[in-house]
Amino acid sequence: MTSTARRPRLGVMGGTFDPIHHGHLVAASEVAQEFDLDEVVFVPTGRPYYKEVVTPAEHRYLMTVIATASNPRFTVSRVDIDREKPTYTIDTLRDLRRERPDSDLFFISGSDAIAQILSWKDVAELWSLAHFVAVSRPGHVLSVSGLPEQDVSLLEVPALAISSTDCRDRVHRGSPVWYLVPDGVVQYISKHHLYRSVE
Numbered sequence: 497m498t499s500t501a502r503r504p505r506l507g508v509m510g511g512t513f514d515p516i517h518h519g520h521l522v523a524a525s526e527v528a529q530e531f532d533l534d535e536v537v538f539v540p541t542g543r544p545y546y547k548e549v550v551t552p553a554e555h556r557y558l559m560t561v562i563a564t565a566s567n568p569r570f571t572v573s574r575v576d577i578d579r580e581k582p583t584y585t586i587d588t589l590r591d592l593r594r595e596r597p598d599s600d601l602f603f604i605s606g607s608d609a610i611a612q613i614l615s616w617k618d619v620a621e622l623w624s625l626a627h628f629v630a631v632s633r634p635g636h637v638l639s640v641s642g643l644p645e646q647d648v649s650l651l652e653v654p655a656l657a658i659s660s661t662d663c664r665d666r667v668h669r670g671s672p673v674w675y676l677v678p679d680g681v682v683q684y685i686s687k688h689h690l691y692r693s694v695e
């Protein structure tokens with residue numbers, strides 16, 4: 497009797513994570529549950545060419561490590577921050593495919609990000625590297641209109657109206673970010689005086 501081994505299922509949560517917040521973590525956790533993922537790897541962007549100013553990558557990477565440390569299925573990858581070029585998802589997925597040739601990849605994205613995907617680099621090739629899961633996000637319409645049906649799934653997740661922009665603004669004006677980001681991230685932000693001045 498022959499048995500076909502199940503291929504490992506790897507979620508990929510790409511983001512600038514400036515800082516990482518509970519909206520990111522809930523999205524990853526919900527997709528892991530619904531798509532039976534074995535692991536979700538968080539991939540902080542290195543040089544997001546479409547954002548003018550971002551916090552140094554090492555701070556964003558360390559906050560992501562702190563935020564994910566308590567979940568045995570969450571890991572963090574440096575592939576984007578160690579690449580000396582602007583960050584494109586096509587490179588992220590190529591690198592992860594090289595590292596994990598036996599895994600099926602599921603790229604997790606919020607409705608705001610997926611709405612832009614047709615403008616991403618080498619979009620035609622993206623569909624062959626991963627299945628895309630678009631999650632709902634308050635204030636953004638979840639739609640896959642114009643995207644290949646078989647390559648993109650939609651998932652409603654608990655609505656958390658949290659954004660990194662709002663977290664940065666709150667720290668800047670002295671408002672708390674407790675319970676919007678994990679406790680360790682609150683402490684990291686404070687210890688390293690992040691977001692005190694807005695550029």
Ligand SMILES: Nc1ncnc2c1ncn2[C@@H]1O[C@H](COP(=O)(O)OP(=O)(O)OP(=O)(O)O)[C@@H](O)[C@H]1O
Nearest residue numbers: 511512513519523605606609633656658659660661
């Ligand atoms: N509250 C949320 N609910 C669902 N998805 C989210 C939420 N916040 C972010 N995402 C998704 O997580 C990914 C990474 O997001 P990102 O790091 O840019 O956070 P952000 O809050 O959108 O940041 P910023 O406000 O700086 O643009 C994107 O695909 C985004 O759509």
Ligand SMILES: O=C(O)c1ccc[n+]([C@@H]2O[C@H](COP(=O)([O-])O)[C@@H](O)[C@H]2O)c1
Nearest residue numbers: 510511512541544583584585586616617
């Ligand atoms: O590949 C692209 O051209 C591209 C353009 C914009 C965003 N992305 C990816 O989308 C993910 C979310 O990005 P961000 O900056 O909104 O957190 C992250 O993994 C980015 O690398 C990718």
